[in-house]
Amino acid sequence: MGFAFFLGAVLVTGLNAQQPTGSYRGVLDLAGGPLRFSLTLNADTSSRICNGAGSCGRISPPRSVRDTLFIAIPDYAASIIAVSSGDSLLGFYRNVGNRGPRVIPFRASPGRWPIEPAPASLTGSWNATFTQDGRTSRRVFEFRNTSQGLEGTVISNTGDYGNFWGRAEADSFSIGHFDGSFVYMLTGRLDGDTLRGLFHAGLRTQTAWTAVRSRGEPWLKPPTELTTADTSEVFHFTFADPDGKIWTERDALFQGKVVLVDIFGSWCPTCHDAAPVLAALYDKYHSRGLEIVGLAYEVSGDPVVDSKQIRLYRQKFKIQFPLLLAGINDTEAAAATLPQLRGFVSFPTSIFLGRNGKIRLIHAGFYGPAMEVAHRRLIADFEKEIELLLNESH
Amino acid sequence: MHRNSLKATVALLLLSQTLRAQAPAGLAQERADFAHWLATAPNSPLIARAFVPVRPSVRIGPDDAEVPFPGVNVSITERSGAIALEGSLGQRALSRNRLVSIPPLNLMVSGLPGAAVAVIYGGRREEKVPTYYSFDPTLIFTGPMQAAAEPHGVRILTMDGLETDATEVGSVTIPDGGAPTRLRVYRITDPGSEESELAIYFRDGTSGSGSYPAGRFVTLQPVANGTFRIDFNRARNPFCAYSSAYPCPAPWPGNTLQSNIKAGEQYHGAGTSVPAP
Numbered sequence: 001m002g003f004a005f006f007l008g009a010v011l012v013t014g015l016n017a018q019q020p021t022g023s024y025r026g027v028l029d030l031a032g033g034p035l036r037f038s039l040t041l042n043a044d045t046s047s048r049i050c051n052g053a054g055s056c057g058r059i060s061p062p063r064s065v066r067d068t069l070f071i072a073i074p075d076y077a078a079s080i081i082a083v084s085s086g087d088s089l090l091g092f093y094r095n096v097g098n099r100g101p102r103v104i105p106f107r108a109s110p111g112r113w114p115i116e117p118a119p120a121s122l123t124g125s126w127n128a129t130f131t132q133d134g135r136t137s138r139r140v141f142e143f144r145n146t147s148q149g150l151e152g153t154v155i156s157n158t159g160d161y162g163n164f165w166g167r168a169e170a171d172s173f174s175i176g177h178f179d180g181s182f183v184y185m186l187t188g189r190l191d192g193d194t195l196r197g198l199f200h201a202g203l204r205t206q207t208a209w210t211a212v213r214s215r216g217e218p219w220l221k222p223p224t225e226l227t228t229a230d231t232s233e234v235f236h237f238t239f240a241d242p243d244g245k246i247w248t249e250r251d252a253l254f255q256g257k258v259v260l261v262d263i264f265g266s267w268c269p270t271c272h273d274a275a276p277v278l279a280a281l282y283d284k285y286h287s288r289g290l291e292i293v294g295l296a297y298e299v300s301g302d303p304v305v306d307s308k309q310i311r312l313y314r315q316k317f318k319i320q321f322p323l324l325l326a327g328i329n330d331t332e333a334a335a336a337t338l339p340q341l342r343g344f345v346s347f348p349t350s351i352f353l354g355r356n357g358k359i360r361l362i363h364a365g366f367y368g369p370a371m372e373v374a375h376r377r378l379i380a381d382f383e384k385e386i387e388l389l390l391n392e393s394h
Numbered sequence: 395m396h397r398n399s400l401k402a403t404v405a406l407l408l409l410s411q412t413l414r415a416q417a418p419a420g421l422a423q424e425r426a427d428f429a430h431w432l433a434t435a436p437n438s439p440l441i442a443r444a445f446v447p448v449r450p451s452v453r454i455g456p457d458d459a460e461v462p463f464p465g466v467n468v469s470i471t472e473r474s475g476a477i478a479l480e481g482s483l484g485q486r487a488l489s490r491n492r493l494v495s496i497p498p499l500n501l502m503v504s505g506l507p508g509a510a511v512a513v514i515y516g517g518r519r520e521e522k523v524p525t526y527y528s529f530d531p532t533l534i535f536t537g538p539m540q541a542a543a544e545p546h547g548v549r550i551l552t553m554d555g556l557e558t559d560a561t562e563v564g565s566v567t568i569p570d571g572g573a574p575t576r577l578r579v580y581r582i583t584d585p586g587s588e589e590s591e592l593a594i595y596f597r598d599g600t601s602g603s604g605s606y607p608a609g610r611f612v613t614l615q616p617v618a619n620g621t622f623r624i625d626f627n628r629a630r631n632p633f634c635a636y637s638s639a640y641p642c643p644a645p646w647p648g649n650t651l652q653s654n655i656k657a658g659e660q661y662h663g664a665g666t667s668v669p670a671p
Contacts, residue, residue: 094427327486
C-alpha cells in the first residue's frame with residue numbers, strides 16, 4: 001500500500017532516461033549463500049524473472065528515479081528496489097510480511113549466467129530425507145541438464161516447488177527458485193553414493209537433507225491417498241460462473257457423464273501447468289461422455305475481481321468447460337465449501353466422478369512439465385482413469 | 395602544534411563515538427525497513443484496533459457488537475477449523491493469514507484450528523517510531539546451538555500475540571557478564587510456507603527500565619557449519635509494545651540474563667519503570 005503510494009510519487013517526479021535494460025545476472029543473498037536467477041529488464045511488458053529454460057515470471061518494467069530503480073512484482077505484491085552502482089544494481093527484494101517486512105538483499109550485474117551443467121553422477125532422480133529438529137520428512141529431487149545448465153525440481157507429498165535452476169561444479173551443486181514470492185534454494189554435494197546438503201527457504205531457514213539415488217521404488221505418498229472422500233453419495237456442488245449462472249451436479253449436462261472436477265486457482269502456477277492438459281483431455285474425450293468443471297478458489301474474495309481473473313484464465317488456455325467461482329484460495333476454504341472431501345491439501349486437486357456422480361478417484365497436486373517423466377506418467381494415468389470410467393455403464 | 399593535536403584528538407574521539415553509535419549499514423537498513431513497514435503496512439500493529447478470539451463467532455459492527463466499529467456489520471465464525479465471514483453480501487469462506495479488506499477496515503484471521511483469532515486494522519495510525527540503544531558490537535555472539543536431546547512441542551505466543559505450536563530445539567549459552575546463562579531456543583514456523591525462525595524471547599537487566607518489561611525477541615542467524623550469530627542489536631519488541639490490542643507473550647522460563655543488554659529496541663511506555671536495584 002505504502003509502496004504503491006511511493007511509486008505514484010516517483011511517477012510525478014519524472015523518470016530518468018537511463019533505464020537499465022537487457023539481461024542481468026540476479027542474486028538474492030540468503031544466509032546460506034547466493035541464490036542465482038536471471039533477470040530481463042525492458043521498458044515494455046517483456047521484463048521477466050527466470051529460473052531456467054521456460055520457467056519465467058512476469059514483472060513490471062523497471063522505473064528509475066535518479067539512481068534508484070523500482071521493479072514491481074504485481075502478482076505477489078512484492079518489489080525490488082535497488083540503486084545503480086556502476087553498471088550493477090544493489091538493493092533489496094521485499095514484500096509485506098506478517099511480523100514485519102520480508103526483506104532479502106538483492107544484487108544484479110549485466111550479462112548472462114554461465115551455463116554450468118552437472119555431471120551424470122548428479123542428474124536423475126533422488127530419494128531425499130529432510131531432517132529438522134529430529135523429525136524427518138520425505139522429498140524427491142529430479143535433476144537434469146538443459147540448454148541453460150542444471151535444472152531440477154523438489155517434490156513433496158503434495159506436489160513440486162516449481163522449477164529450480166543453477167549450477168554444478170565437480171560433485172557440488174546449487175539450484176534455486178525465486179518467482180517473486182517463494183524463495184527456495186537447494187545446495188549439496190556428492191559424498192560417496194549419498195548426496196548431502198541444505199534446503200534453504202527464505203532468508204534464513206535451513207533444513208539438512210541426505211538423498212540416495214532412486215531405484216524406482218515408491219518414496220512419496222501417492223497423490224491419490226492424500227485426500228479421501230465420501231464415495232457413497234453423489235458429489236455435490238453449487239457455484240456460480242463469472243456471468244452469475246448457477247451450476248450444480250444436478251444439471252442435465254452432467255447426468256450420466258464422467259465428470260472431472262478440477263479444484264484450481266488462477267494464482268496457482270501448478271494449476272497453469274495443469275490447465276492445458278485438462279483442455280486437451282476435454283478435446284479428446286468430450287464426445288465420448290467426459291465433462292470437466294473447474295472450481296476456482298481466488299485471491300481477492302471480491303466476485304468482480306475474481307470473475308475477471310477467471311475469464312482471463314479461460315481465454316489464456318482456451319477452456320471450453322465451465323469454470324465456477326467457488327471461494328477463496330485456501331485449503332481450509334476449499335474444504336469448507338466441499339464438505340465431502342477429507343484431508344484436502346493441494347491446489348490443484350482433480351476429482352474423478354463416475355457416471356453415477358460418485359467420487360471414484362482423487363488426485364492431489366499435479367506434476368508440471370518441469371518433471372518430464374512424472375508429468376507424462378500422470379497424463380497417462382489420467383487417461384487410463386477416464387477410459388475406465390467412460391467404459392462403465394451408468 | 396599543541397592546538398592541532400588537541401583538535402585531532404577531539405575529532406578522533408567524536409569519530410570513535412560516532413562509529414560506536416552508528417549501526418552498520420545492513421542493520422540501519424533493516425531498521426529503516428521496519429519503520430517504513432510500521433508506518434505504511436495495512437497490517438501494522440500501529441493500526442491494530444482489536445485482537446479477538448473468534449470461538450465460535452464474533453461480530454464487528456455497530457455499538458452493541460463485540461467489536462464496535464462504525465460503518466461495518468459482519469460476523470466471523472469458525473466451524474471445524476474453517477473460517478466464514480457473514481455480512482450483507484452473504485457468506486463467504488475466509489483464508490487464514492490473509493488480509494481481507496472490508497472498507498473502512500482490514501482484517502486478518504490467524505491462529506490454530508479451533509482457536510482462530512481475528513485482528514482488526516483500521517482508523518488512525520499511531521505515530522510511534524521504534525527507538526534503539528546505540529549499536530554495541532560486543533553484544534553480538536557467534537557459536538553453536540546445543541541441540542535438545544529430544545526436541546519437543548511447546549505452545550507459545552509469537553511476537554504478534556498469536557498462539558502457536560513451536561518446537562523447543564535447544565539452547566545457546568551467552569557470557570552474561572561473568573556467569574554464563576543458557577537461553578532456550580524455539581523454532582517458530584511461518585504458516586503457509588517452508589520458512590521458520592529460530593527465536594529467543596529473553597528478559598535482561600534493562601527489562602522494564604529502558605526495554606520492554608515482558609521481554610524482547612532475537613533470532614538466530616545461521617552462519618556456517620551449525621553455528622549461529624545472535625545479535626542483540628537486533629532485539630525486537632513484541633507487538634504488545636506498539637498496541638494494547640495485542641496479548642503479550644509470557645517470558646520463557648529461564649530466559650533471563652542478569653546483565654543489562656543495552657542493545658536493540660527500547661521502550662518508553664508509561665508505567666513500566668521499576669526502581670533501580
